Amino acid sequence: MNEKKSIDAYLNEIKQERLLTDAEERQLAERIQQGDQQALADLTTANLTYVVSLAHQYAGSGLPVEDLISEGNIGMMRAAARFDGSRGKRFVTFAAPYIRDAMQQAIEQQTGLYRVLHEGDVKAEKRRSHPLSIDAPVGGSQDLSLGRVVANPHAIDxxxxxxxxxxxxxxxxxxxxxxxxxxxxxxxxxxxxxxxxxxxxxxxxxxxxxxxxxxxxxxxxxxxxxxxxxxxxxxxxxx
The missing domain is CATH 1.10.10.10 (Winged helix-like DNA-binding domain superfamily/Winged helix DNA-binding domain)
Incomplete structure (x- = not known):
C-alpha cells in the first residue's frame, strides 16, 4: 500500500470521531490529571484528524507524512498529559505547539540539523577566525544558511x-x-x-x-x- 492509500485508510478510520465540546474537554482534562488513561485516549483520539492536517503542512520536509503523523500523535499525547481545561483554551490550541515541535524535531533529526553549530565543535572552532557569509551553508546542509540560524531582531516573535x-x-x-x-x-x-x-x-x-x-x-x-x-x-x- 502506497503512502497516499495508507493515509486515506487512516483518515477513513478516524474521521468518524466527533468533535468534543468545551465541557467534555474540561472533564477529560480533570480525569487525565487523576491518572485516567482512558480519558487520555479519548481526548487524543477525538483530535487525530487535527494532527493529520498539521502533518500535511510539513509534507516534502524529508519525512514521510505517515511518520510526521506518528510523531505528531506522540506530541499530542504529551500535550494531553499537561492540558488544563479550566484555563479557557481549547485542546487543539494548547496542543498545537507540542505537535509542531514533535514534527520539527523529527525532521531535524532526520536531516542532521542537530549538528549545526554545536558549542565545542572542533571544526567550528577552527572556522571562528574566518569571516562567514550570511548565505554560507552551515552544518553540512545546503538548505541551512547562517542567515537562517542567526536571530533577526526585527523578526516576529x-x-x-x-x-x-x-x-x-x-x-x-x-x-x-x-x-x-x-x-x-x-x-x-x-x-x-x-x-x-x-x-x-x-x-x-x-x-x-x-x-x-x-x-x-x-x-x-x-x-x-x-x-x-x-x-x-x-x-x-x-x-
Missing part, C-alpha cells in the same frame, strides 16, 4: 506567531461546524484555506450584497463564540 497560528487552526476546526454559507463567509473573512478578503470582496465572490455578508458574518460569529471558551480565540473574533 516565533512563540507569539505560533500561538496566533494555533488560534487560526482552532478557528478553522470550529468553522467546519457552521452551515455552508456561514462557512464560506468565515473562510473568506479570516483567510481559512483561501486568500483573506474583506466584506465587499467576499460579497462579490459569493454574489451577495455587502450587507448580506455582514449579516451572515454576525450570525457565524455568534455561533462560533458559543462553541468556545478560549479567551484568545474570543479576543481574536472580537477584532
Amino acid at each position: 516565533p512563540s507569539r506567531q505560533m500561538e496566533e497560528q494555533a488560534i487560526i487552526e482552532e478557528l478553522a476546526h470550529l468553522v467546519t461546524r457552521l452551515d455552508e454559507r456561514e462557512r464560506q463567509v468565515a473562510a473568506c473573512l479570516y483567510g481559512i484555506d483561501t486568500p483573506q478578503l474583506n466584506m465587499a470582496e467576499t460579497g462579490e465572490k459569493m454574489g451577495l450584497k455587502r450587507e448580506r455578508v455582514r449579516q451572515i458574518r454576525d450570525k457565524a460569529l455568534r455561533r462560533l463564540r458559543r462553541m468556545t471558551s478560549n479567551k484568545d480565540l474570543l479576543n481574536y473574533l472580537s477584532r
